[in-house]
Amino acid sequence: MSQLKPLIAGNWKMNGNKSLISEFAQEFNSQAINEIDVLICPPSIYVDELAKQVDAHESVLNVGAQNVSEQASGAFTGEISVDMLKEVKASFAIVGHSERRAIFGESPQLVAQKYKQALVNDITPILCTGETEQEREDDKTFDVIAKDINAVVELAGIESFKNGVIAYEPVWAIGTGKSATPEQAQAVHRFIRGHLAKYDAEVAQGVRILYGGSVNENNAAELFKQNDINGALVGGASLVSDKFMTICNNAQSSK
Numbered sequence: 001m002s003q004l005k006p007l008i009a010g011n012w013k014m015n016g017n018k019s020l021i022s023e024f025a026q027e028f029n030s031q032a033i034n035e036i037d038v039l040i041c042p043p044s045i046y047v048d049e050l051a052k053q054v055d056a057h058e059s060v061l062n063v064g065a066q067n068v069s070e071q072a073s074g075a076f077t078g079e080i081s082v083d084m085l086k087e088v089k090a091s092f093a094i095v096g097h098s099e100r101r102a103i104f105g106e107s108p109q110l111v112a113q114k115y116k117q118a119l120v121n122d123i124t125p126i127l128c129t130g131e132t133e134q135e136r137e138d139d140k141t142f143d144v145i146a147k148d149i150n151a152v153v154e155l156a157g158i159e160s161f162k163n164g165v166i167a168y169e170p171v172w173a174i175g176t177g178k179s180a181t182p183e184q185a186q187a188v189h190r191f192i193r194g195h196l197a198k199y200d201a202e203v204a205q206g207v208r209i210l211y212g213g214s215v216n217e218n219n220a221a222e223l224f225k226q227n228d229i230n231g232a233l234v235g236g237a238s239l240v241s242d243k244f245m246t247i248c249n250n251a252q253s254s255k
Protein backbone atom coordinates (compact mmCIF):
# COMPACT_ATOMS: atom_id res chain seq x y z
CA MET A 1 0.00 0.00 0.00
CA SER A 2 1.03 3.57 -0.61
CA GLN A 3 0.81 6.40 1.93
CA LEU A 4 -2.92 6.84 1.31
CA LYS A 5 -5.13 5.88 4.24
CA PRO A 6 -6.59 2.44 3.50
CA LEU A 7 -10.33 2.06 3.09
CA ILE A 8 -11.95 -1.30 3.74
CA ALA A 9 -15.53 -1.33 2.52
CA GLY A 10 -18.10 -4.05 3.05
CA ASN A 11 -20.81 -4.50 0.43
CA TRP A 12 -23.53 -6.60 2.01
CA LYS A 13 -25.53 -6.79 -1.22
CA MET A 14 -29.06 -8.13 -0.46
CA ASN A 15 -27.97 -9.73 2.81
CA GLY A 16 -27.88 -8.89 6.51
CA ASN A 17 -30.40 -7.80 9.11
CA LYS A 18 -30.67 -5.59 12.19
CA SER A 19 -28.90 -8.02 14.48
CA LEU A 20 -25.88 -8.23 12.18
CA ILE A 21 -25.78 -4.43 12.10
CA SER A 22 -25.72 -4.20 15.86
CA GLU A 23 -23.01 -6.89 16.07
CA PHE A 24 -20.80 -4.95 13.62
CA ALA A 25 -21.39 -1.60 15.33
CA GLN A 26 -20.26 -3.08 18.64
CA GLU A 27 -17.21 -4.93 17.37
CA PHE A 28 -15.80 -2.22 15.12
CA ASN A 29 -14.89 0.27 17.84
CA SER A 30 -11.87 2.53 18.22
CA GLN A 31 -9.98 -0.05 20.23
CA ALA A 32 -10.21 -2.52 17.38
CA ILE A 33 -9.68 -0.12 14.48
CA ASN A 34 -7.80 3.16 14.53
CA GLU A 35 -5.57 3.63 11.51
CA ILE A 36 -7.83 2.93 8.57
CA ASP A 37 -11.26 3.87 7.29
CA VAL A 38 -13.90 1.16 7.50
CA LEU A 39 -17.23 1.31 5.76
CA ILE A 40 -20.31 -0.87 5.69
CA CYS A 41 -22.88 -0.59 2.91
CA PRO A 42 -25.95 -2.55 4.00
CA PRO A 43 -29.18 -2.74 1.98
CA SER A 44 -30.63 0.78 1.83
CA ILE A 45 -33.49 -0.01 4.21
CA TYR A 46 -30.88 -0.60 6.94
CA VAL A 47 -28.69 2.45 6.35
CA ASP A 48 -30.56 4.44 8.99
CA GLU A 49 -30.32 1.61 11.50
CA LEU A 50 -26.59 1.26 10.91
CA ALA A 51 -26.04 4.98 11.50
CA LYS A 52 -28.04 4.81 14.73
CA GLN A 53 -26.13 1.77 15.97
CA VAL A 54 -22.83 3.45 15.09
CA ASP A 55 -23.82 6.42 17.28
CA ALA A 56 -25.09 4.23 20.09
CA HIS A 57 -21.88 2.18 20.28
CA GLU A 58 -19.40 4.92 19.30
CA SER A 59 -18.38 2.72 16.44
CA VAL A 60 -15.75 3.76 13.91
CA LEU A 61 -17.78 2.38 11.02
CA ASN A 62 -18.64 4.72 8.18
CA VAL A 63 -22.09 4.29 6.71
CA GLY A 64 -22.76 3.90 3.01
CA ALA A 65 -25.30 2.86 0.40
CA GLN A 66 -24.95 0.33 -2.39
CA ASN A 67 -26.59 2.55 -4.98
CA VAL A 68 -28.11 6.02 -5.34
CA SER A 69 -30.38 7.71 -7.84
CA GLU A 70 -28.94 10.18 -10.33
CA GLN A 71 -32.16 12.19 -9.86
CA ALA A 72 -32.74 14.65 -7.02
CA SER A 73 -36.39 13.75 -6.28
CA GLY A 74 -39.72 13.03 -7.92
CA ALA A 75 -41.59 10.28 -9.74
CA PHE A 76 -38.93 7.56 -9.68
CA THR A 77 -40.63 4.69 -7.89
CA GLY A 78 -38.26 2.54 -5.87
CA GLU A 79 -35.30 4.92 -6.07
CA ILE A 80 -33.37 6.57 -3.23
CA SER A 81 -31.97 10.10 -3.42
CA VAL A 82 -28.76 11.61 -2.08
CA ASP A 83 -30.75 13.87 0.24
CA MET A 84 -32.40 10.84 1.80
CA LEU A 85 -29.03 9.17 2.26
CA LYS A 86 -27.60 12.29 3.83
CA GLU A 87 -30.55 12.65 6.19
CA VAL A 88 -29.87 9.16 7.55
CA LYS A 89 -26.13 10.00 7.82
CA ALA A 90 -24.68 7.97 4.99
CA SER A 91 -21.39 9.41 3.78
CA PHE A 92 -20.50 6.99 0.95
CA ALA A 93 -22.35 5.43 -1.99
CA ILE A 94 -21.21 2.64 -4.26
CA VAL A 95 -22.02 3.42 -7.90
CA GLY A 96 -21.80 1.15 -10.93
CA HIS A 97 -21.31 -2.15 -9.14
CA SER A 98 -21.05 -4.82 -11.82
CA GLU A 99 -24.34 -6.35 -10.63
CA ARG A 100 -26.05 -3.00 -11.25
CA ARG A 101 -24.42 -2.75 -14.66
CA ALA A 102 -25.16 -6.33 -15.73
CA ILE A 103 -28.53 -7.05 -14.10
CA PHE A 104 -30.05 -3.57 -14.08
CA GLY A 105 -28.51 -2.34 -17.33
CA GLU A 106 -26.68 0.69 -15.92
CA SER A 107 -24.52 2.30 -18.61
CA PRO A 108 -21.19 4.10 -18.02
CA GLN A 109 -23.06 7.40 -18.63
CA LEU A 110 -25.76 6.65 -16.07
CA VAL A 111 -23.15 5.55 -13.55
CA ALA A 112 -21.25 8.80 -14.18
CA GLN A 113 -24.44 10.74 -13.42
CA LYS A 114 -24.83 8.85 -10.14
CA TYR A 115 -21.18 9.50 -9.32
CA LYS A 116 -21.61 13.23 -9.90
CA GLN A 117 -24.93 13.42 -8.06
CA ALA A 118 -23.33 11.83 -4.99
CA LEU A 119 -20.16 13.89 -5.13
CA VAL A 120 -21.76 17.32 -5.49
CA ASN A 121 -23.97 16.48 -2.52
CA ASP A 122 -21.05 15.53 -0.26
CA ILE A 123 -21.50 11.78 -0.45
CA THR A 124 -18.25 10.07 -1.41
CA PRO A 125 -18.89 7.93 -4.49
CA ILE A 126 -17.10 4.62 -4.94
CA LEU A 127 -16.94 4.01 -8.68
CA CYS A 128 -16.80 0.29 -9.49
CA THR A 129 -15.27 -0.89 -12.72
CA GLY A 130 -13.94 -4.18 -14.02
CA GLU A 131 -13.87 -6.56 -16.94
CA THR A 132 -15.69 -9.83 -17.57
CA GLU A 133 -13.76 -13.02 -18.17
CA GLN A 134 -14.43 -12.73 -21.89
CA GLU A 135 -13.18 -9.15 -21.98
CA ARG A 136 -9.99 -10.22 -20.21
CA GLU A 137 -9.46 -13.04 -22.68
CA ASP A 138 -10.01 -10.60 -25.52
CA ASP A 139 -7.42 -8.26 -24.01
CA LYS A 140 -10.01 -5.55 -23.44
CA THR A 141 -9.55 -5.03 -19.69
CA PHE A 142 -7.95 -1.61 -19.96
CA ASP A 143 -10.46 -0.44 -22.60
CA VAL A 144 -13.43 -1.32 -20.40
CA ILE A 145 -11.95 0.46 -17.41
CA ALA A 146 -10.88 3.52 -19.39
CA LYS A 147 -14.41 3.80 -20.75
CA ASP A 148 -15.96 3.81 -17.27
CA ILE A 149 -13.47 6.37 -15.99
CA ASN A 150 -13.71 8.58 -19.08
CA ALA A 151 -17.50 8.76 -18.70
CA VAL A 152 -16.98 10.29 -15.25
CA VAL A 153 -14.22 12.63 -16.41
CA GLU A 154 -16.41 13.87 -19.28
CA LEU A 155 -19.37 14.58 -17.04
CA ALA A 156 -17.77 15.63 -13.77
CA GLY A 157 -14.16 16.52 -14.64
CA ILE A 158 -10.92 14.96 -13.44
CA GLU A 159 -11.17 16.97 -10.18
CA SER A 160 -14.13 14.79 -9.27
CA PHE A 161 -11.63 12.06 -8.40
CA LYS A 162 -10.12 14.26 -5.68
CA ASN A 163 -12.98 13.27 -3.42
CA GLY A 164 -14.01 9.98 -4.95
CA VAL A 165 -12.87 6.38 -4.68
CA ILE A 166 -12.38 3.79 -7.42
CA ALA A 167 -12.92 0.07 -6.92
CA TYR A 168 -11.42 -2.33 -9.43
CA GLU A 169 -13.65 -5.39 -9.38
CA PRO A 170 -13.04 -7.96 -12.10
CA VAL A 171 -16.43 -9.51 -12.76
CA TRP A 172 -14.92 -12.99 -12.96
CA ALA A 173 -13.58 -12.64 -9.42
CA ILE A 174 -16.79 -11.47 -7.74
CA GLY A 175 -18.42 -14.11 -5.59
CA THR A 176 -16.46 -16.87 -7.29
CA GLY A 177 -13.78 -17.54 -4.70
CA LYS A 178 -11.27 -16.85 -7.48
CA SER A 179 -9.59 -13.57 -6.56
CA ALA A 180 -7.28 -11.81 -8.97
CA THR A 181 -3.68 -12.50 -7.99
CA PRO A 182 -1.93 -9.58 -6.28
CA GLU A 183 0.10 -9.09 -9.48
CA GLN A 184 -2.96 -9.10 -11.72
CA ALA A 185 -4.71 -6.61 -9.47
CA GLN A 186 -1.65 -4.39 -9.15
CA ALA A 187 -1.25 -4.26 -12.96
CA VAL A 188 -4.79 -2.94 -13.35
CA HIS A 189 -4.51 -0.55 -10.42
CA ARG A 190 -1.33 0.84 -11.92
CA PHE A 191 -3.11 1.25 -15.24
CA ILE A 192 -5.97 3.14 -13.52
CA ARG A 193 -3.55 5.51 -11.76
CA GLY A 194 -1.61 6.04 -14.97
CA HIS A 195 -4.79 6.71 -16.90
CA LEU A 196 -5.88 9.35 -14.37
CA ALA A 197 -2.38 10.84 -14.44
CA LYS A 198 -2.81 11.59 -18.13
CA TYR A 199 -5.44 14.12 -17.02
CA ASP A 200 -3.90 15.22 -13.71
CA ALA A 201 -0.91 13.65 -11.96
CA GLU A 202 -1.76 15.03 -8.53
CA VAL A 203 -5.32 13.74 -8.61
CA ALA A 204 -4.00 10.35 -9.73
CA GLN A 205 -1.62 10.13 -6.76
CA GLY A 206 -4.35 11.03 -4.27
CA VAL A 207 -7.14 8.70 -5.31
CA ARG A 208 -7.78 5.55 -3.32
CA ILE A 209 -8.14 2.50 -5.54
CA LEU A 210 -9.75 -0.49 -3.86
CA TYR A 211 -9.58 -4.04 -5.09
CA GLY A 212 -12.74 -6.19 -4.94
CA GLY A 213 -13.51 -9.74 -5.96
CA SER A 214 -13.30 -12.66 -3.54
CA VAL A 215 -11.19 -10.77 -1.01
CA ASN A 216 -11.08 -12.81 2.19
CA GLU A 217 -9.17 -13.19 5.44
CA ASN A 218 -6.55 -15.37 3.74
CA ASN A 219 -5.68 -13.40 0.62
CA ALA A 220 -6.04 -9.79 1.86
CA ALA A 221 -2.54 -9.36 3.29
CA GLU A 222 -0.83 -10.22 0.00
CA LEU A 223 -3.13 -7.92 -1.96
CA PHE A 224 -2.39 -5.04 0.43
CA LYS A 225 1.35 -5.35 -0.18
CA GLN A 226 0.85 -4.01 -3.68
CA ASN A 227 1.77 -0.35 -4.23
CA ASP A 228 -1.41 0.81 -5.90
CA ILE A 229 -3.92 -1.14 -3.81
CA ASN A 230 -5.37 1.19 -1.16
CA GLY A 231 -7.94 -1.10 0.38
CA ALA A 232 -10.71 -3.47 -0.55
CA LEU A 233 -14.37 -3.71 -1.44
CA VAL A 234 -15.48 -6.91 0.21
CA GLY A 235 -18.69 -8.83 -0.46
CA GLY A 236 -19.14 -12.29 1.08
CA ALA A 237 -16.40 -11.94 3.72
CA SER A 238 -17.89 -8.65 4.95
CA LEU A 239 -20.91 -10.50 6.32
CA VAL A 240 -18.86 -12.33 8.94
CA SER A 241 -17.45 -9.94 11.54
CA ASP A 242 -14.35 -12.06 12.36
CA LYS A 243 -13.36 -12.36 8.72
CA PHE A 244 -13.98 -8.71 8.02
CA MET A 245 -11.99 -7.75 11.14
CA THR A 246 -9.04 -9.86 9.96
CA ILE A 247 -9.11 -8.08 6.61
CA CYS A 248 -9.16 -4.72 8.42
CA ASN A 249 -6.25 -5.77 10.64
CA ASN A 250 -4.29 -6.82 7.58
CA ALA A 251 -4.86 -3.36 6.11
CA GLN A 252 -3.77 -1.70 9.37
CA SER A 253 -0.55 -3.67 9.55
CA SER A 254 0.28 -3.13 5.88
CA LYS A 255 0.44 0.64 6.37
Ligand code: PGA
Pocket: 011, 169, 173, 174, 175, 176, 177, 212, 213, 214, 215, 233, 234, 235, 236, 237
Ligand atom coordinates in the same frame (compact mmCIF):
# COMPACT_ATOMS: atom_id res chain seq x y z
P1 PGA B 1 -17.12 -10.78 -3.15
O1 PGA B 1 -17.94 -9.49 -3.70
O2 PGA B 1 -16.12 -10.27 -2.16
O3 PGA B 1 -18.17 -11.66 -2.54
O4 PGA B 1 -16.46 -11.40 -4.33
C1 PGA B 1 -17.31 -8.28 -3.93
C2 PGA B 1 -18.28 -7.27 -4.46
O5 PGA B 1 -19.19 -7.63 -5.23
O6 PGA B 1 -18.19 -6.07 -4.15
